[in-house]
Amino acid sequence: MTQSLLPLSGPEIKTEAHQWDPLIRSERFPNIWCPGCGIGIVLSSYINAVQKSSLPPEKHVCISGIGCTGRVAGYLNLDSYHTTHGRGIAFATGMSVIRPDLEITVIAGDGDLSTIGGNHLIHAARRNADLNVIMVNNLNYGMTGGQHGATTPLGARTHTSPYGNVESPFNLPYLVSAAGASFVARWTTIHVRQLFRAIRHMMEIEGFAFLEVVSPCPPTFGEFNNYPEALDMMKYFRDKSVVDDNADLRDMTITARPEDPLVVGNFVDRRRPSYQELLSGLLEKSSEKSVRGGAKK
Numbered sequence: 001m002t003q004s005l006l007p008l009s010g011p012e013i014k015t016e017a018h019q020w021d022p023l024i025r026s027e028r029f030p031n032i033w034c035p036g037c038g039i040g041i042v043l044s045s046y047i048n049a050v051q052k053s054s055l056p057p058e059k060h061v062c063i064s065g066i067g068c069t070g071r072v073a074g075y076l077n078l079d080s081y082h083t084t085h086g087r088g089i090a091f092a093t094g095m096s097v098i099r100p101d102l103e104i105t106v107i108a109g110d111g112d113l114s115t116i117g118g119n120h121l122i123h124a125a126r127r128n129a130d131l132n133v134i135m136v137n138n139l140n141y142g143m144t145g146g147q148h149g150a151t152t153p154l155g156a157r158t159h160t161s162p163y164g165n166v167e168s169p170f171n172l173p174y175l176v177s178a179a180g181a182s183f184v185a186r187w188t189t190i191h192v193r194q195l196f197r198a199i200r201h202m203m204e205i206e207g208f209a210f211l212e213v214v215s216p217c218p219p220t221f222g223e224f225n226n227y228p229e230a231l232d233m234m235k236y237f238r239d240k241s242v243v244d245d246n247a248d249l250r251d252m253t254i255t256a257r258p259e260d261p262l263v264v265g266n267f268v269d270r271r272r273p274s275y276q277e278l279l280s281g282l283l284e285k286s287s288e289k290s291v292r293g294g295a296k297k
């Protein structure tokens with residue numbers, strides 16, 4: 001369907017309806033993201049995966065935290081929750097225990113999920129909570145102007161590390177895998193098909209599924225580290241990404257050295273009982289016990 005919008009002045013603008021429109025709150029657009037930001041690619045990959053999943057949209061829930069990526073929840077025409085800083089996974093875990101029928105996805109930034117909320121990340125992976133967690137990793141705190149965080153590469157420059165970051169970053173695939181996640185992947189915003197496929201797969205499996213999406217942030221991290229234009233970091237992703245599903249996770253730390261590869265892939269895909277499965281098994285046992293106890297009386 002073609003719609004005509006009549007602006008107060010200037011030429012008539014024609015827009016085409018898109019198959020994803022029902023899942024977007026277009027009345028909230030234009031969005032807040034900077035030109036060249038990668039979050040829109042993550043949002044569209046998620047929407048595409050929701051539309052093609054085996055569950056209807058009303059069974060999908062998106063939970064976000066604070067920061068640029070946190071705005072995703074507000075643009076989705078789904079049940080979505082914009083929670084407090086770093087607490088999206090805790091909120092999602094509680095919801096998934098009460099409503100195991102829902103497909104719950106947390107979408108938030110690296111500052112939110114791995115720095116402010118790092119403890120929730122490792123403990124949800126340890127429990128193997130049945131959640132999909134998509135972390136948009138722009139390697140710094142973007143919204144607040146570009147401070148270093150737990151993912152900023154050693155030596156990278158930010159507003160709070162103008163002479164180079166002296167703190168070693170988390171190697172997230174290694175960390176989350178070691179904590180016990182069922183699925184662990186890393187892609188960049190240039191890997192649009194792989195992102196879609198990874199998110200679809202995460203929706204199909206039980207247990208903690210973690211996807212790190214390395215994403216450009218031109219006005220903060222990019223400006224400080226020689227990727228100032230929207231396309232600079234995308235070119236870096238194109239030239240330096242090496243797909244290796246069997247990579248040694250100990251060597252996955254993202255560095256600031258342009259000569260180092262950026263290893264991407266679906267690294268971990270294994271099965272162990274999820275937190276929700278173990279909990280529901282316990283509940284069944286305790287209700288059988290109380291029925292037997294009642295029959296004895």
Ligand code: SF4
Pocket residue numbers: 032033034036037038039068069138142143216217218219220
């Ligand atoms: S500051 Fe960075 S992460 Fe935030 S909207 Fe701009 S480009 Fe995206």
